[in-house]
Amino acid sequence: MMIKRIADTRARGVSEPFVREEVEQVLALLLASPLFAKSRRMGGLLRFLVEHDLQFANTPLTEHAIGIAVFRRDPVVYCTGDDPVVRVQVGRLRRKLATYYATLGQHDPVRLNVPAGSYRLAYERLKPNVRSQQHPVVQLQQFTCITHDGGDFTRGLCEELSCRLFESFEHTQTRGNHVLMNVPRSSIKALVPGRGRGRYSLEGSVRVEPARVRASVRLIDVDQGRIRWSEQFDRNRPYGIATQEDLAESICLSLTGYFAQGCNDG
Template sequence: MSGLDEAAIRRELARILDSRAFDASSRNRHFLSYIVEETLAGRADRIKAYAIATLVFGRQADFDPQVDSIVRIEAGRLRRALERFYLMAGSGEMVRISIPRGSYVPSFEVGREAPSRTDVPVAGRSGPAILVRPFDEEGDHSAYPSFTRGFTRQVIVGLTRYTQLLVFGAETAMSPEPHGGSLDPDYVVTGGTCVSGDRFTADVLLTDARTGRCVWGGLFTHDLDPAAIATARDEVASAVVRSLAQPYGALYAHKAPEVEGKPVRSLTAYDCVIRFYQYWRTFDRRMFAMLREDLEDAIRREPCFADAYACLSLLLADGYRYGYVAGDERAGCLARALTLGRRAVDLAPLSSHSHHALGMAYWFGGDVPSAVAALETGLHLNPNDTDIMAELGVRYANLANWERAVPLLEGSYMRNPAQPSTYRIGLALWHLWHGRFEAALSEARKVDAPGVVYGYAAEAVAAAELGLWHDAATAVRALRAIRPDYLLHAKADLTQRNLHPRLVELVTAGLAKAAGASAPPAMTCAS
């Protein structure tokens, strides 16, 4: 407390307790007042778990802190509430109150007023910035003293693999002039871990740093084998990362409604990436032209944002493969997709999304080995990226490499049930190959891409093989509504898409059978 005025500390305490940014229960507000006043009165040595439990929390005189961990748990919550308060409200009269870990005695420090959010923008930022606070320990961690620290580190490492994010740990946030100026996070990740018997539990909160609103929360559990403690820790950390950062995860879900309401000219490059993922769910043709224009504008305005290049590359590859561009433009569209994919990798060589884009451009350009290598590289860089996991699974399914395809596809949906249904076409092909037509029909019906023929094609083939002629005819009509002449060119199209020859024959024969079911009676007899 050297150099600090007691009156200034009490004014800071009052500022905290009166602020809406201090999100703490009435009990923890009393807790904070008690430990501050005891310290100012020179009685810091009396601030023990027993005194807090009996004088603040109303526990009986027989309270045993070894049995009841209420004080430790509430101290963790109070510590997080203070950290978030200073993140939101900044320092007052250059005084900062904190509770060091491992102690209940508050610390009073000379604060350093951070610049306002608009004073020092983070140079080159496109995606959101995320601050990961150290996770609190609840329960007895004495058997695993570094477990929670390692868990926090693994969450940070996992998030950094999504290269569109700016990820900061608490040490970075507290260092002088982090990232060359104000940290200015968009989101804060906090939480706690609990080791109890043979179970490990982690609770995680994602908070909007500007409003203080908790926008997502998750509870994760895992069996705990002392011989494989690091494996359990890393698997739960990966689950947390996927829930937060993967496409259609918590960050996307919070941002998407805001982006939908923005005027086109006010979109940032990251907003355009969000819109791309909205399109990517169903490959909605109506979004293609506008999204293409937005992404072209985004890379002009933010020429170092790799994700925008990757999204535009994937979009142009779609223009080629789904016929969203005129016939005379298709070749140039694919060539540009390859150039953009390479540029994305140059800008962000550690980004799985960049390698995803490059792999798709190679695939539709007919360079299958390079496509598979690019997708494998992307998955190696970010094993939590379920989009690239599923994409690689579909490519292996096209090649009839079922040993590689099926675990990737099933694993991707297990890790991310919210990802696009279009990848299920790979599972439909797997079942068709093995004659499991009911399972193939079930998977094909899950494909939600109304403007793309391939889900309907798989559905028509499976229904025809099952003798469900009405269903087969309905699927063929839907297919013809998208591409009236597709049945005439199906074999060439599927071959160009690098499908295994047996798959090409299986699908084309099934489509012919389904087309017979959809033809008028006279045509059916003539055929």
């Protein structure tokens, strides 16, 4: 019931209430993003603001209370006029949220922000975008090893990347982004037909040395027959499972970041 009150009084243009699970999912998504995952202070502040709304929807939230709870200020001597830590960090949080929703989170159906002059979160549920229902289809091709050794490593890298991409694209599918299709290597014309869906082939090559690995990856626009995205990934370490996991994670983050930016079709 507390979450319903939050939603009814602050979300713009929506009547459907937010439930606890939905708010917690939004928080988890933000905290897992690169913008917040490496910033403990920002993550702690965001978590506190969300949890305060979940537990104390009708309790005022002051700068003094945040300074004590989040930034461990001594309540005996803490003076907000002399110590601007809360104002500074909440300002940074506003900017980080704006950056996130302009890039990785631009298709998120629920958004959080901290209105100017306030320390309470505002929640907004966006209206579905019809265009987002036309999910691009990505076909992962088996990478080629172009050095004498490394065939097993290359096949293992593709398996690892397949799992990472499936998890990532399945997650974003629920937010109206993209679908990953993993199929055996074949003619790229075998991709799901239909104009307007966006058909892509993810291809790559691998070179290995005793203490160095390089993976070159490119995303081919099947309908237009041109490269949309390309990047090289180097690791100065022996090739093995740990290197496969590291490379797959980097490739996945770069590719999903490209799609999150709207995959410019111009």
